[in-house]
Amino acid sequence: MINKIPKHLKIVIIFFSFLMCILIIVKIKNDTNPQKILEEKKEQIYNLIDKTIFVDVSKYTIYGTHFNIEGTLDIVKISGIKINNVDLCLRDLEGKEYSIKSNFNIQDNLVSFSTTEKINEGLDLENLPINNYYVLLKVTFSNSDVKYYSLKNSSEYKDLTYYTITKNQTNNKIDISFKQSKNLQYMNLVVEKAVSLPDNVYDxxxxxxxxxxxxxxxxxxxxxxxxxxxxxxxxxxxxxxxxxxxxxxxxxxxxxxxxxxxxxxxxxxxxxxxxxxxxxxxxxxxxxxxxxxxxxxxxxxxxxxxxxxxxxxxxxxxxxxxxxxxxxxxxxxxxxxxxxxxxxxxxxxxxxxxxxxxxxxxxxxxxxxxxxxxxxxxxxxxxxxxxxxxxxxxxxxxxxxxxxxxxxxxxxxxxxxxxxxxxxxxxxxxxxxxxxxxxxxxxxxx
Ligand SMILES: [Zn+2]
Structure with missing residues (x-):
């Protein structure tokens, strides 16, 4: 049957088949490109965050093996709508959330928070799974709206790097930093395996x-x-x-x-x-x-x-x-x-x-x-x-x-x-x- 197709049409069919194959390969490659997947996941978190206001971080500390943050969020007042719940959380790129135990104080529309009352409690850096986390303040309103707010550094402190205590001859490295993406500022915790402990860092x-x-x-x-x-x-x-x-x-x-x-x-x-x-x-x-x-x-x-x-x-x-x-x-x-x-x-x-x-x-x-x-x-x-x-x-x-x-x-x-x-x-x-x-x-x- 194929022999009955005119020769020039055969060439066109072969050419288009070839082109289709290329397009499919390019698409598969794109879908599995780790960089592209990462960008898409970041985009999902980016879209989730309210960009009109930021959480002001006034203080953040590491004491021993624990990390703590203090800050405030001044929410624009909407008449008839109250704040029902506030939660400080880490959100990873898969969308999984980990709540950080915190104390909240809500006065009018000002939310103040602090992660702990004890200096050696708070977020345990030793047991944080390897991942890329966004620190977000999650606010639930009385009309059932849930909004996420990102953290902005209003303190005098700079980015930190923490190395976990050596276990089975390995350490994790945790970078705690404030980043900027488009018009969004956010606090980011990146946990990864450390190649080795730097010479000047001890357990x-x-x-x-x-x-x-x-x-x-x-x-x-x-x-x-x-x-x-x-x-x-x-x-x-x-x-x-x-x-x-x-x-x-x-x-x-x-x-x-x-x-x-x-x-x-x-x-x-x-x-x-x-x-x-x-x-x-x-x-x-x-x-x-x-x-x-x-x-x-x-x-x-x-x-x-x-x-x-x-x-x-x-x-x-x-x-x-x-x-x-x-x-x-x-x-x-x-x-x-x-x-x-x-x-x-x-x-x-x-x-x-x-x-x-x-x-x-x-x-x-x-x-x-x-x-x-x-x-x-x-x-x-x-x-x-x-x-x-x-x-x-x-x-x-x-x-x-x-x-x-x-x-x-x-x-x-x-x-x-x-x-x-x-x-x-x-x-x-x-x-x-x-x-x-x-x-x-x-x-x-x-
Ligand atoms: Zn003594």
Whole structure:
């Protein structure tokens, strides 16, 4: 039959068949082009967002392993229509939404939100699946309308990169940034596998207290500085054996004439080197000297204020169970068995303020919710109200004092050096204390 078709028509049919094939191939290629699919998915989110107003982000922080945002949205008033519900969410490119637990306050048409009341809660960056997320404020109105609003950076802070704690020798990298697409500004979280951890980024930091000239507490021939160094080095090995990348603020090779009691804010002082470790958790190891009121020893874990105390509690519990010791009986600043929160009280604030006036510098902005222990306060950035910013000229400058990224820090007082039972136990079984802490970290990181 085909033979009956005139030759020129055959050529036309073959040509068009060929053209059709090309068109089909091009279409299939286009439909499966990852870049094009991505653009289409982005377009879908773009179309979903109300472009008339933005959410103003006034503050965003990372403290330890958690991310938090604060902001406001001023919705144009429509008579008779009220706001029924507000939800801060992450929306991925597949359209899946993850709600971020937040507190909302609606006054007239101004919506204010904050993701947490506790600095170590909020969005858990450690368990965020690999994906590309848009942070959106979802508002449901009384007429059943649902609108999505995108986030605009009205704070002084810049884009952030976070690396998750090493698990099975791998890390995720999370880029938190504000982006602009056409006339839309939005907050974007991109979670991807990290090729490797940068040299200057650690999982855990250990700070054996004192050192150099400063020997800390003493008992007989023993010094706190020497005992906590032994503990710190042992903890480092244990954590490294568990697969963590560990930074230690001193390893015994430091200059013995170094004035560590006064140089913590210097360029190479412990505050700055710890901040520069970009660790998620900091464990500062110390020993008390004598418990005057009780004449008994025991363990005390000092936690940051305004913080979920589960991890602090786990550290204390593990030490008591593993190292055959007990919780301290000290009542001052105690918030749970073995867990203490020491903030500035009014008398401390008065003393600090008058010292500032006497020495001619501006008083620090201390409140009764500012942590008193400098290692906890100064490594947490704005989350813990770090304040050593060079106004007190007798100190150096904490270069991280105004940072929105902070390390979740704990000061662990392992026991009392002048209580014989404690001293013997620490000298002979320090590795048990460290095994307990390492296990608490392992539980925390998983
Ligand atoms: Zn100490």
């Amino acid at each position: 855990i930091a250990i700070d054996p207290g004192h050192g150099g000239k400063d020997k800390g507490a003493k008992s007989g021939d023993y010094t706190e500085a020497e005992l906590v160094l032994k503990c710190g080095l042992d903890l480092k090995t244990k954590l490294e054996n568990l697969g963590f990348k560990v930074f230690i603020s001193r390893d015994g090779t430091e200059n013995q004439s170094e004035d560590t009691a006064n140089n913590m804010y210097n360029e190479n002082g412990r505050v700055n080197i710890l901040n520069n470790s970009h660790a998620k958790i900091l464990l500062s190891l110390h020993l008390n000297e004598y418990n005057y009121s009780k004449k008994t020893g025991g363990v005390e874990v000092y936690a940051p204020c305004n913080c979920n105390l589960d991890f602090a509690s786990k550290i204390a519990e593990n030490i008591v169970n593993t190292a055959n010791t007990h919780y301290s009986e000290l009542k001052t600043f105690k918030v749970q068995e073995g867990v203490y929160v020491r903030n500035f009280n009014n008398a401390d604030i008065l003393a600090f303020t008058s010292r500032a006036q006497k020495n001619g510098y501006e008083p620090y902005n201390i409140t009764t919710s500012t942590p008193y222990l400098y290692i906890i306060r100064e490594t947490g950035g704005i989350s813990t109200g770090a304040f050593v910013d060079g106004r007190n000229t007798s100190y150096g400058k904490n270069t991280n004092y105004n940072s929105n990224v902070g390390i979740e820090s704990y000061q662990i007082e392992l026991g009392y050096m002048k209580i014989e039972e404690d001293l013997n136990n620490i000298v002979n079984n320090y590795d048990k204390y460290m095994e307990a802490i390492a296990n608490a970290v392992l539980q925390f990181a998983n």
